[in-house]
Amino acid sequence: MSGLVEEVRSKLAEALKGSLQAARRSGAIRVDEVPDFTVEVPREKDHGDFATNLAMLLAKPARMAPRKAAEILTQHFSPVDSWVERVEIAGPGFINFYLDPAWVYQVIPDILHAGRDYGRLDLGHNKKVQVEFVSANPTGLLHMGNARGAALGDSIAAILDFAGYEVSREYYINDAGNQIENFGLSLEARYLQLFGRDIPVPEGGYHGEDILASACSFRDLNGDSYLERDPAERRAALVQFALEEKLGHIKRVLSDFGVKYDVWFSEQSLHDAGAVQKTLEFLKGRGFIYENEEALWFKATEFGVEKDEVVVRSNGVPTYFAADIAYHWNKFQRGFDWVINIWGADHHGHVPRMKGAVAALGYDPAALDVVIMQLVRLYKGGELVRMSKRSGQFVTLEELVEEVGRDAARYFFVMRGADSHLDFDLDLAKAETNENPVYYIQYAYARICSIFRQLTEQGGARPQPDQIDYSLLKEEAELALARKLADFPGEVASAAVGLAPQRIARYLHELAGLLHSFYNSHRVITSDQALTAARLVLMDATRITLKNALGLLGLTAPERM
Incomplete structure (x- = not known):
């Protein structure tokens, strides 16, 4: 399904090409x-x-003023099947087309016949896409930044799926490296403290209350049996226990947030399978790895990066970057045509290095897209919220959902572009007023549902879209609403190409606004049966479009509010 707007646009483009061909044949415009x-x-x-x-x-190749070229084109324009009522030349040479208002009527029966598939496209032609997002260290609780990444990544994946791509959602579990060592030392300190040992949490360790909670759970299960064990064995047991516990918690919290992953990929599995070493040997064979000061370096400068990057330290331990290269090689080896990562702003400098590594592996770096998301600031009562009573460090995703609900949280995180800083207003997100965009949109859907409940109570039946006199929809509010419905497939396409779920959020708000404007000035169920039927199908088409768009952002469509 390409959509009515795209269909009309295509017809106008063909008609313009015909105009130019006619002008060329007459000698009025000479271009090759x-x-x-x-x-x-x-x-x-x-x-x-x-x-x-x-x-x-045309002005430069035809050697004439743009307005003159526009005049010639309009003289030769033949508006066959394009609904054009009049053509005007504006500004430096734009040609503006004004269509018969009835052109938008076509979209209403299209929507009712397509139902839940209205707006679905074949833009991707089943191209395999992987969207990797959140991928937080499984050493603590998910925070506001992770929450924004979850909403962005899941919405992007849903939009791409709706646009005809074969999408896989993936979480990369960072269960190897320095953070896991510090995690183990932190857990060990807390465990020993529970038995009166004066062991401080290391300076680079984790100090959150959740670490103490994990140590308590481990003690409740194992008692003091690990007190006199070898420290390495004790830390390994603590890490294994806490990782399973925290990963289970992360999965549950994300599931409650409406996020379901197809793949949970372990970084440690790359090391266990020898994939990191194999990747480095492959790159060395291609001339992109060299040794200096007993360390191994990746020639990032050959790909426009400012400096080369260490991939194996002088102590023989691979860096996180080395594992990341191996992970991305694994992605492309799994057959993904397009790889999308959602990263925090602190990873901005890592993007050109990673694209360089993809090129060094022999893949097109354009096949990797990284969406960098900026920071989130949380406000309550006009004041910046800094601390969480539960974690002692930050507001968790779980606390946020408890406070404002899943729908409000998800919408607020995607209503601005990922590259914009986001101020999250807790009071606004909870407000049941039209100032709250989520309430405003969902109330539009609920209003339509109430109309159909009223119809049922009065013994009426839903009209058939093929038996409607659409010419009765003459009011400006009706035509504006139908016109907005026709825009939906195009918005899906733009959101998919630009990885921009904020376009769907904005579209929903604008569509809801048009629905409220119509509802506040016109009755749907009237004494005129033909007009009532026409307005009912317009309402039903709006209901379907609202629900489809809400679904792309992972939001519910409540029938009562």
């Missing part, structure tokens, strides 16, 4: 090729339903 022009929906409503830049692109 048709330029790569666009037909777009203008931002300003007064500029028509569609506009093109073709005349301006």
Whole structure:
């Protein structure tokens, strides 16, 4: 399904090409090729339903003023099957098309016939895509940054799936390296403290209350049996126990947040399988690894990076970057055509290095996209929230969902682009007013459902979309609503290509606004049966579109509020 807007846009583009060909045949315009022009929906409503830049692109090769080229094109324009009522030339040479308002009527029966598939596209042609997101160290609780990553990653995956890609959601478990060593030392200190030993948590360790809770659970299960064990054995047992406990907690919290993964991938499994060493040997064989000062280095500078990167330290221990290269090689070996990572702002400098490594492995670095998300600041009562009573360090995802609910949390995290800093207003997210965008959108859906309950109570039946006189929908509010419904497939396409779920969030808010405007000024169930039927199918098409768009962001569509 390409959508009505794309269909009309395509017809206008073909008609414009026909205009240029006719102008060339008449000798009015002399050019060798048709330029790569666009037909777009203008931002300003007064500029028509569609506009093109073709005349301006013709000016230089045709050696004429853009407006003159526009005049010739419009003279030769034949609006076959394109719904065009009039054509105007504006500004330096834009050609604006004004369509018969009835063109948007077509979208209503299309939506009712497509139902839950309205807006679904074949943009991806089943291209295999992996979206890896959150991937927090399993050494603590999920915080606000992880929450934003979860909402972004899951929404991007849902949008790509809806746009025709074969999508796999993946969580990379960082269960190897220095953080796990510090995790073990922190757990050990807490465990020994429980038996009166004066052992401080190491300076680089983990000080959260959740670490103490894990040590207590381990003690409850094993008592003092590990007090006199070899320290390495004790730490290994503590780490294994706590990792399973924390990973189980992470899975449960993310599931409650509406996030389900297809793959949980262990970093340690790469080391156990020898994949890291194999990757380094492969890169060395391709000339991208060299030795210096007893360490091994990756030639990142050959890929435009400022400096080369250590992949094996002088003590023989591989760096996190080495494991990350091996992990990305594994991704491409699994057959993914497009690999997408959601990373925090502190990983911004890692992007060019990783793309360089992908190129060194023999893959197109453009096949790797990294979405960098900026920080989240939480506000309550106008004040910045800094601490959490439970963790002692930060507000957890679990606490946030308890406070504002899953829907509000997910919407607020995606309503701004990932590259924008996000101020999360707790009071606004909980408010049951039109100021809260989530409430505003869901209330629009619930309002439509109430109309159909009223219809049922009055003994009425849903009208059939093929038996409607759509010409009765003449009010500006009706036409604006239908026009917005027609935009949905295009918004899905733009959100998929740009990895931009904020487009769907904005679309939902705008569609809800148009629904509320219509509802507040017009009755749906009237004494005029034909008009009632037309408005009912418009309402049903709006309901379906709202629900489909809400689903892409992982939000519910409540029938009562």
